[in-house]
Amino acid sequence: MRLLLIGFGNVGKALLRLLTDDRNPLSRSGSKPQIVAVLDRKGGAIDPAGLDSAELLRTDESEGTVAAALEVGQFGLSPLAAIKEVEAEIVLELAPTNPATGEPGISHVETALRNGRDVITTNKGPPALAMRPLQRLARLNNVEFRFSGTVGGGTPILEFIKRTAKVDRVLSLRAILNGTTNYILAQMYDFETSMEEALKQVQRLGYAEKDSSLDILGIDPALKLTIIANYALDREIAPNEFHLTGINNVTLEEVTRYKREGRKTKLICSIDKEATVSPQPIEVSQPICVDGSLNLVQLKTEYTREMTLVGPGAGGYPTATAILNDLLAIEKERHAKDTLTAEITRIRAH
Numbered sequence: 003m004r005l006l007l008i009g010f011g012n013v014g015k016a017l018l019r020l021l022t023d024d025r026n027p028l029s030r031s032g033s034k035p036q037i038v039a040v041l042d043r044k045g046g047a048i049d050p051a052g053l054d055s056a057e058l059l060r061t062d063e064s065e066g067t068v069a070a071a072l073e074v075g076q077f078g079l080s081p082l083a084a085i086k087e088v089e090a091e092i093v094l095e096l097a098p099t100n101p102a103t104g105e106p107g108i109s110h111v112e113t114a115l116r117n118g119r120d121v122i123t124t125n126k127g128p129p130a131l132a133m134r135p136l137q138r139l140a141r142l143n144n145v146e147f148r149f150s151g152t153v154g155g156g157t158p159i160l161e162f163i164k165r166t167a168k169v170d171r172v173l174s175l176r177a178i179l180n181g182t183t184n185y186i187l188a189q190m191y192d193f194e195t196s197m198e199e200a201l202k203q204v205q206r207l208g209y210a211e212k213d214s215s216l217d218i219l220g221i222d223p224a225l226k227l228t229i230i231a232n233y234a235l236d237r238e239i240a241p242n243e244f245h246l247t248g249i250n251n252v253t254l255e256e257v258t259r260y261k262r263e264g265r266k267t268k269l270i271c272s273i274d275k276e277a278t279v280s281p282q283p284i285e286v287s288q289p290i291c292v293d294g295s296l297n298l299v300q301l302k303t304e305y306t307r308e309m310t311l312v313g314p315g316a317g318g319y320p321t322a323t324a325i326l327n328d329l330l331a332i333e334k335e336r337h338a339k340d341t342l343t344a345e346i347t348r349i350r351a352h
Contacts, residue, residue: 157313
């Protein structure tokens, strides 16, 4: 299993560390994935025999780019060129999200699928803005397009909702889908910290990017809610169809006033008659009132009535575990296809 990584931020680095750990589930299954290419904003590193993960991490730490790696580094290497030219079965598209166009992520995914590569992405742009055409393209080329890490990090929110919706009618959904804003609001509530200082803390912890506008303005959770609606609930909703309000206008005075009333401000995502993302005061006794970087989804259904899933929704390692889960699913799918092909060949031979 040869892997090509596009994007080498917190998630990509965490994934490399997990893959070098013999205790990871891929190693336990007998699979030996090889990282044959890693690309960042300045270029990349390629080795058909498999890159040295530890050396790549050291190079990135000292030089700021894997393109500086001795012998295998290439400055200016294009992701699209690498997808077409590097021999790899799976492309991991881990680039930052562009909420307006989804590019260059959509083009990366599309090119990989057209070239017969399975794709795993943590980039919310492609599934939020182009899910249906990319799924059709994957089916046409008999490859996989997976994106479980786009929502909830390592918490399997997408599959939880999709499996529930298959057997029970989902009447409504409420969720907290952005660990960054949830952490910020919790710091403001618990320690009366300003939003600016709380944001600096969450950036130091690696939960937020330097440009946190996608989180603060509510765009990130709106993209996630779009993916949930289209993938898990089979409802075609675009990000621009949401009633969207971020936390940028939430004040410390407002948070403190709600605190005296026994309520916490949370950025709530909901799908009912309408799809909304907005900060709301929530009674502290309510299950949805989780803190820190936790994510939560709460479903009201026709038969089961109410179900809640809670788990970490931010950070490199939780999201990297979602990638491992997708890799295992692809490996299982490939094994099933190989078994079926072998059985068909055996039957025809007789």
